[in-house]
Amino acid sequence: MVFRWPSFCRVGLALLLFAALVATPNALADPRALEGPNHHLARGFRNLDPGYDYTMLGRAVGVLRRAVQRDPDLGPRPVAMANDGAVLRSNHTQPTVTWIGHATLLIQLDGVNILTDPIWSDHTGPFGLGPRRLVAPGLRFEDLPPIHAVIISHDHYDHLDWPTVQHLASTHHPTFFVPLGLAKWFVDRGVHEVVELDWWQRAVFRGLTFVATPAQHGSGRSLTDQNLRLWASWVVLGREQRLFFAGDTGYTPALAAIGERLGPFDVAAIPIGGYSAYHDHHPNHVSPEEAMQLFEDVRGRLFVPMHWGTFALNREPFREPPRRLLDEALRRGVEERIALLSQGQSIRW
Numbered sequence: 001m002v003f004r005w006p007s008f009c010r011v012g013l014a015l016l017l018f019a020a021l022v023a024t025p026n027a028l029a030d031p032r033a034l035e036g037p038n039h040h041l042a043r044g045f046r047n048l049d050p051g052y053d054y055t056m057l058g059r060a061v062g063v064l065r066r067a068v069q070r071d072p073d074l075g076p077r078p079v080a081m082a083n084d085g086a087v088l089r090s091n092h093t094q095p096t097v098t099w100i101g102h103a104t105l106l107i108q109l110d111g112v113n114i115l116t117d118p119i120w121s122d123h124t125g126p127f128g129l130g131p132r133r134l135v136a137p138g139l140r141f142e143d144l145p146p147i148h149a150v151i152i153s154h155d156h157y158d159h160l161d162w163p164t165v166q167h168l169a170s171t172h173h174p175t176f177f178v179p180l181g182l183a184k185w186f187v188d189r190g191v192h193e194v195v196e197l198d199w200w201q202r203a204v205f206r207g208l209t210f211v212a213t214p215a216q217h218g219s220g221r222s223l224t225d226q227n228l229r230l231w232a233s234w235v236v237l238g239r240e241q242r243l244f245f246a247g248d249t250g251y252t253p254a255l256a257a258i259g260e261r262l263g264p265f266d267v268a269a270i271p272i273g274g275y276s277a278y279h280d281h282h283p284n285h286v287s288p289e290e291a292m293q294l295f296e297d298v299r300g301r302l303f304v305p306m307h308w309g310t311f312a313l314n315r316e317p318f319r320e321p322p323r324r325l326l327d328e329a330l331r332r333g334v335e336e337r338i339a340l341l342s343q344g345q346s347i348r349w
Contacts, residue, residue, distance in 0.1 A: 049252040054283040081344040085143030102310040124158035138344025147172040153247025154231035181229035209237040215249040251290035259298035268300030273308030288324035
């Protein structure tokens with residue numbers, strides 16, 4: 001059973017959050033304060049799409065609206081596929097991708113094991129709070145192969161989970177690849193193997209090239225650090241294969257530059273959930289149809305959907321994102337290029 005606050009408590013908490021959000025400065029409000037590259041502000045970062053609109057006031061109204069609405073019927077939960085990790089631990093040559101849940105993927109490429117936005121916690125928030133996990137991780141933490149690198153797209157709690165980062169750092173000792181401004185967060189917590197990159201910067205590690213690429217999103221782990229750290233998608237370039245990890249992003253045609261400069265990609269891992277707060281176009285989360293367009297924009301060959309069906313974060317029914325994605329792929333005649341994985345499922349690419 002999922003614990004829910006009584007309705008009057010939920011409304012009260014929402015009103016407090018509403019007031020706090022309205023009082024929080026908007027780091028994207030003054031494009032005249034630019035320094036350096038266009039996405040840099042004098043303090044923090046911004047998105048570049050001129051139509052981008054995700055103000056604190058708009059977010060606060062959304063929080064209050066959801067607090068008074070009844071929870072939707074999400075339908076039956078997705079079922080994870082059993083995976084004991086034995087094949088993955090013995091694999092040192094074949095490129096594979098395993099969906100562990102939400103935006104957490106295990107990528108094996110050229111003998112290097114990579115995790116994206118790892119979270120094994122039961123909740124997506126501080127102190128064991130926040131939306132709870134509804135589907136167990138598709139691979140137990142103790143069943144992982146040795147992890148050499150970890151990609152972080154941004155600092156939101158469902159993508160940057162401190163208990164998981166701490167456990168990885170103490171047991172696997174990987175190198176963390178993070179967007180600009182986030183290295184200090186790691187170093188302050190005793191994690192020093194960190195490579196920090198701005199958009200379009202790259203670093204070579206164990207024969208692979210990691211490139212931080214643009215995304216349309218935001219950052220912040222409290223009301224006082226909104227958009228002070230950069231957000232990013234990522235590209236991993238191997239000897240022969242190329243992978244695109246979208247992280248968390250809204251749709252903008254400008255992301256096609258990633259495919260133009262670094263594509264085509266053998267695998268493109270793109271989110272398909274989290275869009276239902278907006279009827280038309282969510283500024284920070286692609287809909288399944290927009291995800292399909294982004295896949296084509298970046299010149300992907302195989303689409304691995306993610307960011308759906310794991311946590312009690314989204315209001316769309318569990319089966320809606322994959323159904324809409326497949327419908328759109330059928331409409332475009334590219335359904336054979338969709339790799340709709342169960343959590344825990346691995347494929348070669």
